[in-house]
Amino acid sequence: MKKAKLATLWLDGCSGCHMSILDIDEAIAAVAQKADIVYGPLVDAQEFPEDVDVTIVEGAVSNQDDYEKIKFVRERTRLLVALGDCAVTSNVPAMRNSIPVKKLLERIYVQGVDEKPRIPTDGVPTLLKRAVPLQEVVKVDLFVPGCPPPASAIGYVLGELLDGRMPDLGTKVKFG
Amino acid sequence: MKKITIDAVTRIEGHAKISIRLDDSGQVASTQLHITQVRGFEKFTEGRPYYEMPSITARICGICPVSHLLASSKACDAIMSVRIPETAALLREVLHCGQFVQSHALSFFHLSSPDLLLGFDSDPARRNVLGVLEKFPDIARDGIALRKFGQQVIEGLAKERIHPSWTVPGGVNAPLDPAVRDKILAGLPDAKAIVRRTLKFFKGVLDQFKEEIDHFGNAPSMYAGLVDAAGKLQLYDGGIRFKDAEGKIVADHIPASDYQKFIGEASLSNSYLKAPYYKPIGFPDGVYRVGPLGRLNVAKSCGTPQADVEFTEYHQRLGKIVPSSFHFHYARLIEALYGLERMEALLNDPAVLGKKIRAHAGVNCLDGVGMIEAPRGILIHHYKVNEEGAITWANLIVATGHNNLAINRSIEQVARHFINGKHLQEGMLNRVSAIVRAYDPCFSCSTHASGQVALHIQLLGPEGAVLDELRSE
Numbered sequence: 004m005k006k007a008k009l010a011t012l013w014l015d016g017c018s019g020c021h022m023s024i025l026d027i028d029e030a031i032a033a034v035a036q037k038a039d040i041v042y043g044p045l046v047d048a049q050e051f052p053e054d055v056d057v058t059i060v061e062g063a064v065s066n067q068d069d070y071e072k073i074k075f076v077r078e079r080t081r082l083l084v085a086l087g088d089c090a091v092t093s094n095v096p097a098m099r100n101s102i103p104v105k106k107l108l109e110r111i112y113v114q115g116v117d118e119k120p121r122i123p124t125d126g127v128p129t130l131l132k133r134a135v136p137l138q139e140v141v142k143v144d145l146f147v148p149g150c151p152p153p154a155s156a157i158g159y160v161l162g163e164l165l166d167g168r169m170p171d172l173g174t175k176v177k178f179g
Numbered sequence: 180m181k182k183i184t185i186d187a188v189t190r191i192e193g194h195a196k197i198s199i200r201l202d203d204s205g206q207v208a209s210t211q212l213h214i215t216q217v218r219g220f221e222k223f224t225e226g227r228p229y230y231e232m233p234s235i236t237a238r239i240c241g242i243c244p245v246s247h248l249l250a251s252s253k254a255c256d257a258i259m260s261v262r263i264p265e266t267a268a269l270l271r272e273v274l275h276c277g278q279f280v281q282s283h284a285l286s287f288f289h290l291s292s293p294d295l296l297l298g299f300d301s302d303p304a305r306r307n308v309l310g311v312l313e314k315f316p317d318i319a320r321d322g323i324a325l326r327k328f329g330q331q332v333i334e335g336l337a338k339e340r341i342h343p344s345w346t347v348p349g350g351v352n353a354p355l356d357p358a359v360r361d362k363i364l365a366g367l368p369d370a371k372a373i374v375r376r377t378l379k380f381f382k383g384v385l386d387q388f389k390e391e392i393d394h395f396g397n398a399p400s401m402y403a404g405l406v407d408a409a410g411k412l413q414l415y416d417g418g419i420r421f422k423d424a425e426g427k428i429v430a431d432h433i434p435a436s437d438y439q440k441f442i443g444e445a446s447l448s449n450s451y452l453k454a455p456y457y458k459p460i461g462f463p464d465g466v467y468r469v470g471p472l473g474r475l476n477v478a479k480s481c482g483t484p485q486a487d488v489e490f491t492e493y494h495q496r497l498g499k500i501v502p503s504s505f506h507f508h509y510a511r512l513i514e515a516l517y518g519l520e521r522m523e524a525l526l527n528d529p530a531v532l533g534k535k536i537r538a539h540a541g542v543n544c545l546d547g548v549g550m551i552e553a554p555r556g557i558l559i560h561h562y563k564v565n566e567e568g569a570i571t572w573a574n575l576i577v578a579t580g581h582n583n584l585a586i587n588r589s590i591e592q593v594a595r596h597f598i599n600g601k602h603l604q605e606g607m608l609n610r611v612s613a614i615v616r617a618y619d620p621c622f623s624c625s626t627h628a629s630g631q632v633a634l635h636i637q638l639l640g641p642e643g644a645v646l647d648e649l650r651s652e
Contacts, residue, residue, distance in 0.1 A: 013194075015218065016241070017238050017239060017240050017241040018240065019240075019241020019242075019341045020241065021241065022241045022242055022341055023241075023340070023341055025289065026327075026341070028323055028326075031309070032312060035309045035312060035313075044189065044190065044191075044192070045190065045289065045308060046190075046306075047189045047293075047303040047304075047306045047307060047609070048303070065218070066215070066216065068194070094238075095235070095238040096218055098235075099218065102219070102222055102223060107222045107223070108219075110221065110222040111219065111222065112453070115221060115444065115574065116443075116444045116445055116446045117443035117444055117445065117458070117462075118443060118445035118446075118456075118461075118462040119445040119447070119462065120446060121448055123446065123448055123449060123450055123451055124448065125448050125449040126211065126213040126449045127213055127215050127451050128216075130217065150238070150342055151241065151341050151342065154340070
């Protein structure tokens with residue numbers, strides 16, 4: 004049987020959702036039987052490939068790079084999963100949303116230093132005015148909330164998707 | 180002048196890119212590391228009750244949430260002006276040891292072992308933990324089992340593996356179940372055997388990496404880490420020791436409350452990651468390294484039997500001061516052994532099962548600093564509050580930040596040695612990424628942001644035309 008193409012993407016999150024993926028422990032070997040991980044922070048993919056079957060996305064959309072990346076990834080992905088509260092609701096990254104970006108950056112890089120007060124601009128992406136959840140930018144096919152979602156739920160989601168079924172999460176996940 | 184951009188470095192924890200400028204002869208002229216995310220925890224936490232800080236700041240990082248929980252809880256302990264019960268201090272340190280084991284396992288096995296086992300120049304499509312699982316199943320399974328053990332320690336104590344809410348201002352919120360203690364103790368021999376096997380294997384292959392060892396950030400710098408009163412390695416408590424490049428102690432037993440006298444922070448124009456520096460020397464020359472390499476360079480010993488045997492051999496092989504950043508890996512494995520042994524000693528202390536686990540108090544001090552050794556180095560949380568306990572100001576100096584200047588210098592050294600601008604090869608660029616990996620940087624933590632570093636290197640002609648290109652993004 005042809006292996007599925009599985010990708011993971013890490014936008015503005017803490018990596019806790021990716022760690023919860025790794026918390027399926029030995030079951031990662033079973034996933035590797037059914038799918039190749041073709042892109043993500045755990046592998047050295049050259050670029051986001053075409054025709055990806057499933058992309059699991061952690062994190063909110065917070066800066067220009069995130070925005071462009073999620074648009075690009077959506078075009079190349081059959082089934083997009085929002086993994087965790089930041090992807091689903093924008094959660095912690097959105098805690099800055101009431102503060103003007105300039106004020107936020109000045110606090111950190113101008114008032115918050117002893118030397119060289121300056122806001123970085125060279126080679127770094129611009130922050131969006133607000134950190135937003137994935138579905139404000141692209142269509143999301145499956146929402147898996149949690150901070151992070153438990154490994155058991157992630158294992159179930161992966162198992163179902165890789166067997167060609169849409170998972171019914173029911174009470175397996177909760178926010179927070 | 181030509182420019183190469185590595186848009187995203189893979190198998191590290193965070194979003195970063197690297198620019199490499201080449202001169203007309205194709206030699207590396209300069210390099211820059213850009214950390215590309217910022218979240219603003221120091222600003223958006225203003226106005227929140229101080230006791231929310233552990234749970235909020237844990238969300239800085241999903242790899243070492245326990246570090247932030249502990250540093251934050253310690254800052255809150257200081258605001259409450261309490262000395263936490265003995266049992267609570269023991270339990271927090273056990274939790275911390277669990278985290279060191281899982282985080283060091285992740286760094287070595289899941290992120291860096293593909294370079295070491297499959298080769299820096301191997302097929303990038305297979306150069307990952309699943310590739311290791313295929314070719315070296317025993318080693319990969321050891322790595323998965325060791326990380327799992329560390330995570331199970333955290334889960335056993337704190338009920339959740341990631342972002343638990345068990346660590347609170349004043350202590351912890353539930354005592355240790357004796358059955359959990361016994362289960363952890365029963366798992367320790369296997370976990371120690373894994374680390375010992377891995378150390379043996381790693382020492383056996385060191386000679387294959389002579390060129391990398393010589394050029395992976397092999398340059399003098401200062402070093403910093405926490406030590407106890409006797410100068411031994413200390414992860415949960417202790418004061419900062421700074422050593423110079425020759426190994427002379429230049430500042431010692433600096434308490435958390437004095438950090439600002441010794442550590443300054445500077446903004447960089449090209450990175451969201453600020454650059455801490457050793458204040459008495461100043462910016463940008465006050466470069467020091469933290470994390471496993473820094474800790475084992477400043478400490479007199481580890482303080483546990485098996486780790487000390489390894490510590491002695493490490494310094495006999497490599498010198499009193501170990502300067503190559505390649506050896507972060509070696510030091511990390513020794514620390515994993517220390518974490519397991521230390522955990523065992525703590526769990527065998529009868530006081531660990533005590534029921535007095537939390538001190539209760541309100542705001543007794545308007546300023547509090549919490550400091551610990553996170554897996555990647557010294558972590559400082561500093562809060563100011565008003566009389567009602569609302570945060571008025573916060574500063575976080577995170578492990579990877581301390582290494583910012585050193586990582587930049589190391590990237591330049593690796594790039595100068597391995598990159599031939601006349602013809603780019605993926606393996607050259609993977610080595611530039613690999614030096615970043617050796618530091619096990621957590622850019623999630625350090626910019627209180629997150630992400631992934633993929634690789635996009637462009638070779639640009641003087642007019643900006645793309646002459647050659649490599650991508651991993």
